[in-house]
Amino acid sequence: MGEFIMKNGMILAIESSCDETAAAIIRNGKEIVSNVVASQIESHKRFGGVVPEIASRHHVEQITMVIEEALAQANLKPADLDAVAVTEGPGLVGALLIGINAAKAFAFANNLPIVGVHHIAGHIYANALVQPMEFPLLALVVSGGHTELVYMKEHGSFEVIGETRDDAAGEAYDKVARVLNLPYPGGPRIDQLAHEGEEAVPFPRVWLEEDSYDFSFSGLKSAVINYKHNMDQRGEQISPTAVAKGFQESVVEVLTAKTLRAAREYQVKQVIAAGGVAANRGLRTSLEAVFNEEGIPFFVPPLKLCTDNAAMIGAAAMPMFEAGMRGNLMMNGRPGMELKSWV
C-alpha cells in the first residue's frame, strides 16, 4: 500500500454515510466510468426520515452487490484499479462503518492503497466531474446535514467561511414538509409547490451579524410552525403552495445574498453549488441569475451528482492521492469529521 504512480488513474470509490449505498469508478478524477447508487428512500419513508439502524442494515445487504455492479458497468477487474477511496466522515457512524470496512477488506485483498475522503470535499469535487475547477473558488454546500460556504484557494485547500448555527437548510426543508404533511423526503415537494404558488406567505430572513457568512434556519422553521398553529386556531386553512413559496423565498434569498457577498469579497473565479439542496430549482435559478449578472462563472452539478453518490468521492480522492494522502487498515468512521485542507 502506498504506491504513488497510477497505472490507469482508476479509483474505486465507496460512499455509505447516510441512506445511499454507492460505488463508482472514476478515471483521473474527472471521468465517470461507472456510478451506482442503491437508494434506501423507500424503506425510510414509513418512518418519516432516515433511521440510522435501518440504514446500517441495508448497507450490509447491498454493499458487495453495489461494488460488483460498479466494476461490471466499467468492465474492469480489481487488478485494473489503482486505489480505493471511501467516505471517512462526517455522517451516521454505523452507516459509515460499512463502506469503510468493505473498502478496507477490498483494498487489502487486492493490494490497493486506500484514501479516506471527507463527505463535503466529495460534494464540492462533484463539480470536477463536470468541468475543471478554477481557483480561487467559492462553494456553497447545502444538504440535509450541511449548509456551508467554503473558500478554496487551490486544490485541497478548504476554508469554511460560513456555516449554519442550527439547522441545515435541508433539515429545515424536511421539517417544514412535515408541517405541510408532505411525504419524506420533503425538499423536492416544497420546491415544486413553491413553483406552483402565486402568493407567498411572508416569512422572516435571518441575516445574523452584518459581516457574518453564517446561517440560521431554525427561526424560519419556527415561524412556519407558528403560522400553521395560528391559522389552525383561527380555524383557517393554510395554502401549502403559499407557505412553500414563502419559506423557499426566505431560504433562497439568504443563501444567494451571502454567497454573492462572499464571492465579491474573496474575488473568486468560480462559484459552485453542491449537495442535495443544490438540486433545488428555486435556489439554482436564483444563483444563476445573480452570478450571470455579476459575471462570475457559476456551476451546479446535475441532480445525480448533487445527491449522495460515490462518483464525487472518487473525484475528491484523486487530488488527495496525488498529494500522497493515504489511509490505513485502522481507518474508523468519523461522524463529526472536520473539513481540513490537505495542502
Place this chain on the structure above:
Amino acid sequence: MIWLGIETANTPLSVAVVKDGKVVAEMVQNIKLTHSAGAMPAIEEILARVGLKPNDLDAIAVSEGPGSYTGVRIGVTLAKTLAWTLQKPLVGVSSLQALAANVVLYNGMICPVFDARRGNVYTAVYQGMALEAIVDDYHAHIDDLLERLKALEVPILFVGTDVDIFWENIVEVLGDQAVRAPFSFDLPRATEVIRVATKKELPNVEATHYFVPQYKRIAEAEANWLKEQKEKQHE
C-alpha cells in the same frame, strides 16, 4: 483447505487460520478497541505471521450474530467483502453456538449469554458435543430465559463474560442447577467459529451477496412502526 475465521460479534475480537484441520494461528483479545480499528489490522497481521496471501485462503468463516449490531456488521462486512472479491465460499456461524463450542467434551446443556442491555440477553441452549440447539438463538429478558431453563430440570452450564452481570439472578432462580464455566472458556474464539463452520456445507460463491447478519431482533424503529400499524388496525 485453509480457513480464515473472524469473530467480532461482541467486545472480544478473535481471528484464526486453520489449515487441513490444524490450528495454525489464533488471536483472541478482550479490550476496549473498536472492531473497525482492530479487526482488519488483526486479519492482516495473522496472515502475515503465517505467511499467507489473501488469495491462499480457501474459505472464510464468520460469526454472524447475534450480538452488538455494529460489532456483528463489521465482522460480516469484512468477511463478505473478502469472500466476494476473492471468490471464496463464506460460511456463517451463530455467535452463540461458537461460544458454546468452547465447552468441549461436555455432554450437558450449555447456555451462552451475551448482554443485550436493560435486563435482556441474546442466548440459546446447546446440548453437548454435537451442539444441538435445545433452545434456538433468541433475544429475551433474563427472567424469560431462567423460567425456560428451570423447566428443563437439568444442570445448565453458563458461558460468556456477560454471565457475571446476571449471575446473582441466575443462582437465585436456578440454585444448584446453575453451573459457571471456567473463565478461560468465556471468550468467543475464531477457531471454534471455523470448527462449527466445517460441519456445514460450503455454499457457492454467488451466495455471498445475500449473506446478512443474524440480529435476532428487529430494529427499535421498526418494532414501534409495526406496533403502530397494529394499533391502527384495531381502531
